[in-house]
Amino acid sequence: MTTQRLYKPRISVLWWLSRRSYTLFVLRELSSLFVGWAVVYLLLLIRAVAGGPVAYQRFLHWSASPWAIVLNVVTAAFLLYHTVTFINLTPQAMVVQVRGRRVPPRLLLGPLYLAWLVVSAVLVWLVVG
Amino acid sequence: MAQRGRDTPEPFVWLLFSGGGMVAALVLPALLILLGVVVPLGLLGAPDHAHLLAVLRFPLTRLTLLAVCFLCLVHAAHRFRYTLQDGLKLTRFDGAIATVCYSAALLGSAAAAYLLFVSL
Numbered sequence: 001m002t003t004q005r006l007y008k009p010r011i012s013v014l015w016w017l018s019r020r021s022y023t024l025f026v027l028r029e030l031s032s033l034f035v036g037w038a039v040v041y042l043l044l045l046i047r048a049v050a051g052g053p054v055a056y057q058r059f060l061h062w063s064a065s066p067w068a069i070v071l072n073v074v075t076a077a078f079l080l081y082h083t084v085t086f087i088n089l090t091p092q093a094m095v096v097q098v099r100g101r102r103v104p105p106r107l108l109l110g111p112l113y114l115a116w117l118v119v120s121a122v123l124v125w126l127v128v129g
Numbered sequence: 130m131a132q133r134g135r136d137t138p139e140p141f142v143w144l145l146f147s148g149g150g151m152v153a154a155l156v157l158p159a160l161l162i163l164l165g166v167v168v169p170l171g172l173l174g175a176p177d178h179a180h181l182l183a184v185l186r187f188p189l190t191r192l193t194l195l196a197v198c199f200l201c202l203v204h205a206a207h208r209f210r211y212t213l214q215d216g217l218k219l220t221r222f223d224g225a226i227a228t229v230c231y232s233a234a235l236l237g238s239a240a241a242a243y244l245l246f247v248s249l
Contacts, residue, residue, distance in 0.1 A: 011218065013217060013218060016216065026212070026216055029208060029209075029211070029212040029215075029216065030212060031208075032204070032205040032206075032207075032208035032209040032212065033205070033209065035153045035157065035201055035204060035205040035208075036201075036202065036205040036206075036209075036237075038153075038157045038160070038161045038165075038201075039157075039197075039198050039201050039202055039205075039237065039241075040237070041161065041164075041165055042160060042161070042164070042194075042198075043198065043237075043240060043241055043244055045164060046185060046194075046244050046245065046248075046249070047244055047248065049178065049181045049182055049185060049249075050182075050185075050244060050248040050249045051248075052178075053178045056178045056181070060168075060169070060175050063164075063165065063168070063169040064169040064170075064171070068165075068169065069165075069166065069169050069170065072161060072165035072166050072169070073166055075161055075165065076158065076161055076162045076165065076166055079153075079157050079158045079161055079162075080158055082150075082153060082154060082157075083153075083154040083155070083157075083158055086150045086151065086153075086154040087154055090151070093147070115155060116154065116155050119155045119156060119159070120155075120158065120159035123156065123159045123160055123163075124159055124163055126184055126190075127160070127163055127164065127176055127181070127184070128163075128173070128176060129176060129177070129180045129184075
């Protein structure tokens, strides 16, 4: 019996910095942290609104602090990156057929971006009043 | 690596991941940019407290927000689970990582349910 020698390539933990496409991939994956933070931030706002006008004012004051704004600007950038990558990927994950023919992926992007626009407009209208 | 077969919850989790990803894509940017950047910077006056309270107390708003929170958190948990595994080469800890990620998502959803249906 010969001893088995398995080939195990060494990969650095920072493998994703070696190529631009890898880095973009990992940044896209990291958007999950900012999706989580966005939900937490909105829940903190809801808690403040439920706590009454004084608690709401305190939240507004806190949300205007420099570090909160910086964090939320970075979060906004990651959320937009998530939206664009997720919408662009959808036609590849979801094959739509009409009369036995596949609808070209590009044709599906229009309605998706339109849906984003409509949902955003409704949300802004609901919040601003 | 989780076992591949019919008796794993993986397909269901992937379904929630896609649904949550789409909800997060459509809903979160507008809300966060408006309430986390535009209003705090003073570019737009803060919404009236009474108005926000009225909108949030509307039953459909509560239900929708709970669904949005749950789906977005499960999406984030699922994605972060694989980021840790692939990005940091921690595949051998899959069970522990998955448990922590999904537990955090469920805890967040429970907090959302409490805030939306008890506190408000």
